[in-house]
Structures are given as C-alpha cells and as structure tokens.
Amino acid sequence: MRLVPLAVAAVVAVSACTACTAGRQAAPSLGAQPRPSGSASQALPAATLELWHGFSTDAEVKAFEEAIASFNTKFAQITVKATKGVQDDQITQAIRGGKAPDVAASFTTDNVAQWCRSGSFQDLTPVIEQDGIDLSVLPEVARAYTRFEGRQCTLPLLADAYGLYYNKALMKGEQPPRTLSELTALTKKLTVRDAKGEIKVAGFIPSVQYYENSPSHLGPMVGATWYNDDGTSAIGSDPAWKRLLTWQKELIDWYGHDKLERFRKGLGDEWSAEHPFFKGKVAMILDGEWRNAMIAGEAKGLDYGTAPLPVADDRPDLYGSGFTAGTVIGVPKGAKHPQQAWELVKHLSTDTDSLVTLSNALRNVPTTKASMESPKLSKNANFQTFLDIFAHPKTSTLPASVNSVFNQEAMAAFMAKWEKGSAPDLDAGLKGVDKLINDKLKLSGG
Known part of the structure; x- marks a missing residue:
C-alpha cells in the first residue's frame, strides 16, 4: 500500500x-x-x-x-x-x-x-x-x-494512478460508466435508501470530503487545468472546473447534503478492513492502484472490477486517462x-x-x-x-508549484463550502480561489 x-x-x-x-x-x-x-x-x-x-x-x-x-x-x-x-x-x-x-x-x-x-x-x-x-x-x-x-x-x-473500482454484485450486470451523465444515472440506480430516506448503500459519493476525492484526483475527469502559462491560477477561468463542480453539486443535492454527510461520517476507516467498498456500502469509488492489494488482504471474497474514471460527456477523448x-x-x-x-x-x-x-x-x-x-x-x-x-497520453498530474499543498487545500476548502451550499456564487467562488493562490504565489516570489 x-x-x-x-x-x-x-x-x-x-x-x-x-x-x-x-x-x-x-x-x-x-x-x-x-x-x-x-x-x-x-x-x-x-x-x-x-x-x-x-x-x-x-x-x-x-x-x-x-x-x-x-x-x-x-x-x-x-x-x-x-x-x-x-x-x-x-x-x-x-x-x-x-x-x-x-x-x-x-x-x-x-x-x-x-x-x-x-x-x-x-x-x-x-x-x-x-x-x-x-x-x-x-x-x-x-x-x-x-x-x-x-x-x-x-x-x-x-x-x-487513479481509476474507478466497482462492486460487481451491486452493479447487477451494469457496465462501468464512461461519462459523468452515465455515472449520475448509475449512482441513482444503485443507491438504496430506507423508509425514512436515509442512505443505506450509495452508488457513488461525489463529496470532496470522501477519502480519495481530492480536487487533483477529480479534475482529470473533465480535463481541468490548475495554472496558466505564467504560473498563476487558472481555476476561475477554466470552464472545466465549473462543469465539474456543477455536476458534483447536482448529485449531492439529489442525495440531500445532510443525508449524505450522515452516511459518510458513519462509514468505516479508509485504511482498515471496514472500508465501505469492502462492506458493500458504496458501489463505485475513485481510488488508486494500491487498493487492489488492500482488497486482496482485507476483502478476499469481494467480486469487483476496475475501469478508467468517467469523463465529461463532451470530452470522450479523455476516457482511459486519469490522475x-x-x-x-x-x-x-x-x-x-x-x-x-x-x-x-x-x-x-x-x-x-x-x-x-x-x-x-x-x-x-x-x-x-x-x-x-x-x-x-x-x-x-x-x-x-x-x-x-x-x-495514457492524456493522463495528467498536478503541475509542480512551490505552493502545491496550499493550492490544493484552497481548492478543497472551497469545494467543501460549495457542496454544502455555503458558497452560492460558483463563479465568484472560483475566482476567490484564484486570488488566494495568486496572492500566495506573490509572497513566495512567483
């Protein structure tokens, strides 16, 4: 691992x-x-x-x-x-x-x-x-x-390298999704709720607060870029980020933010045998190649498959790539x-x-x-x-920056506010992330 x-x-x-x-x-x-x-x-x-x-x-x-x-x-x-x-x-x-x-x-x-x-x-x-x-x-x-x-x-x-893991038993013959719209539809189909509407099994959790769902891991699904050629932040000007966050928020709203949060907080530890994917509580997850070894050690009987992450519907050329x-x-x-x-x-x-x-x-x-x-x-x-x-030739990484950690944390913090509904203006919020990153860049000498 x-x-x-x-x-x-x-x-x-x-x-x-x-x-x-x-x-x-x-x-x-x-x-x-x-x-x-x-x-x-x-x-x-x-x-x-x-x-x-x-x-x-x-x-x-x-x-x-x-x-x-x-x-x-x-x-x-x-x-x-x-x-x-x-x-x-x-x-x-x-x-x-x-x-x-x-x-x-x-x-x-x-x-x-x-x-x-x-x-x-x-x-x-x-x-x-x-x-x-x-x-x-x-x-x-x-x-x-x-x-x-x-x-x-x-x-x-x-x-x-990061891709999609899926539980074959929960999928019931469904093929892994190739686009975000397919991921949305399959998530809704596979999600199970109790009589009160509380989540029992989640098809896919889109929250940035869930395990490996960091901005850097999610961004390649839409071909999002972090920086302009001069090293300044491109998050507010690249429409791919807006596309990603719009998709994320719509799916979270379908779950109900509070319901999804209660479900997420009740899940097992990511680095233990209680991982929710091992226990059949989440049908599809974004994760790295090393999860295969953990499954072999902690969930030997799990019938699962792997595939590239779904991509934006208007970017089929990205399918097969990842972070x-x-x-x-x-x-x-x-x-x-x-x-x-x-x-x-x-x-x-x-x-x-x-x-x-x-x-x-x-x-x-x-x-x-x-x-x-x-x-x-x-x-x-x-x-x-x-x-x-x-x-894959279109697999991407987070470009090197002297403020790499700060930049990732600034974006993750905004995404958490956005999915909760605490940042109603998406355009203004993304431009605000740009300002935080660019101000930090100036302090670091460019």
Whole structure:
C-alpha cells in the first residue's frame, strides 16, 4: 500500500545554502568532479550511502532491501544503510542543517518544485546526459512531476494512478460508466435508501470530503487545468472546473447534503478492513492502484472490477486517462558521496528488475515502459487498468508549484463550502480561489 499525502509540514521554504554552515566545507556535488574512467562498477571508490525513504511496513522494507541487494551485485564496494519511515519535513530539515542523506525518496510530489528551485535536491541533468539515459523511457507525465524550472532534481521511482473500482454484485450486470451523465444515472440506480430516506448503500459519493476525492484526483475527469502559462491560477477561468463542480453539486443535492454527510461520517476507516467498498456500502469509488492489494488482504471474497474514471460527456477523448503522481527519488545537496548516490538513484529508478521487484511487493505502478511490459511483473485485469491509465497520453498530474499543498487545500476548502451550499456564487467562488493562490504565489516570489 502507498499513500500520496499532502505533506503540509514540508512546505517550509528551504534556503539556497542548504548544505553548508559557517566554517564547514561544502560537500561535493554531482558534476563537480570528473567521472571515473572505465566501468562505473569498477572505478567508483567504496562508500557507505545513507538512503532515507518513507516506506515502513515489513513488506515495503523487504522490497527495498531486495532492490538494494540487486544494486550491490553491480557495486559490491558500496554499502547502503536505509532508514525507513522518513517524511518530507525530516528530509528538508536535515538538508537545511547540513546533515543530508546521500539519497532521499519521498511519497509525494508536493515538494519537488521547492526542492528543485532552492537546490535542496541536486540537478540530475548533467549526469543523466553524461550517462546517456534516455528519459523517453518514462511517460511524459512522470517526467513532468519530477522536474521544475528546467531542473530534473528527482526521478520517478513508482507511480500511483487513479481509476474507478466497482462492486460487481451491486452493479447487477451494469457496465462501468464512461461519462459523468452515465455515472449520475448509475449512482441513482444503485443507491438504496430506507423508509425514512436515509442512505443505506450509495452508488457513488461525489463529496470532496470522501477519502480519495481530492480536487487533483477529480479534475482529470473533465480535463481541468490548475495554472496558466505564467504560473498563476487558472481555476476561475477554466470552464472545466465549473462543469465539474456543477455536476458534483447536482448529485449531492439529489442525495440531500445532510443525508449524505450522515452516511459518510458513519462509514468505516479508509485504511482498515471496514472500508465501505469492502462492506458493500458504496458501489463505485475513485481510488488508486494500491487498493487492489488492500482488497486482496482485507476483502478476499469481494467480486469487483476496475475501469478508467468517467469523463465529461463532451470530452470522450479523455476516457482511459486519469490522475497520476508517485514516489520520487534524488540526491540531496550535501550528500557525502554524490557520485555513488547517483548510481543508486539511477539503478532504483531505471533498472527493470529492480522496479518490477518493488512493484510486485508494493503493488504500485512501475514507471518505465520496460518494467510495465516485463513478463516478471505480477498483474491481472484489475491491475492492468492502472498500467493503462498511467501510460495514457492524456493522463495528467498536478503541475509542480512551490505552493502545491496550499493550492490544493484552497481548492478543497472551497469545494467543501460549495457542496454544502455555503458558497452560492460558483463563479465568484472560483475566482476567490484564484486570488488566494495568486496572492500566495506573490509572497513566495512567483
């Protein structure tokens, strides 16, 4: 299982001098030293690397150990000490304090822009070019969420892709919806109420407050854009957002906001065996590929299917795409052994067998074309859905921004007010979100 949380604590701005303190000699950096001649495995000197990552369960840690072991078959002279359960704020503070690890991996892309702009993570472009790595092996969307302002300061490790899960028993032979109008009709057909009109089974919950229904995950259903070319907010001017929120509000009003809220608040925890989809209380949900692994572990008898998310009726070209983001990995400024660290980053992010090992254990999408097509990759029809979504040319991500978390929270807060009926003027509300985002952008230096 993997999450892509909003790492609110990690939005702290990082000063440009992140790897040095008064009187301390700056650590070596990538490209600052001549590359060793001969094969890298023979020429690189011995070193002990510190690798920090956010994975913490036994299965996750074991998968990382196996991927590192395959690295050690190439570089026997390099020892890797992995520290589990590390969050973005810890990485940021370590870099600022001159105690950076050699390699760091993050669950979220929320801080890539800040890390790239500040130089907290080193630009990998020189060594990517020097080693002749063709980044076209990655879908363009994965390249997009790992770089900012021309700096490729991270590489994708594993990805999350979002689609539709549906309960086949509750669907009673119905096919998964392809458009928002089909989703609305099927939601109404599958919803069950008691004699008082209270919801017993929901066809689909459109509320932004429900589990994975964040603005970034919902936006691709209508092709919504977050930013203009100059980095300012496009939410108030892009009609796709208005289309999405109008559809959302109409379906919530059909349920009855208060009735839907009572039902939602009575549902089980998202990360437990009491998940309402497992219990047949919700027929269709928006969720990530990792939910397949949770179903296999917590709801073995569940008969379910997966499909791409429904899309706006006037945008059939979007069907098959969705939202993606994922784990990123890079070399922080201040790494003691940057050349050896780069070899580890390169191995973990581009080696097919390593990516397949991690994907099979963690059930996230591997990020290179070769790893997605590997015969060693464990997959069935329900997992293949997410491989296809990730590879779709119109799959999108949240564009990098130094205020990524703030921007998402501002939009989510407005959507919660809108669905409740506390923001009657949709146009004015969306323009208000623009103002919040643009004001924050000015404070952050653009």
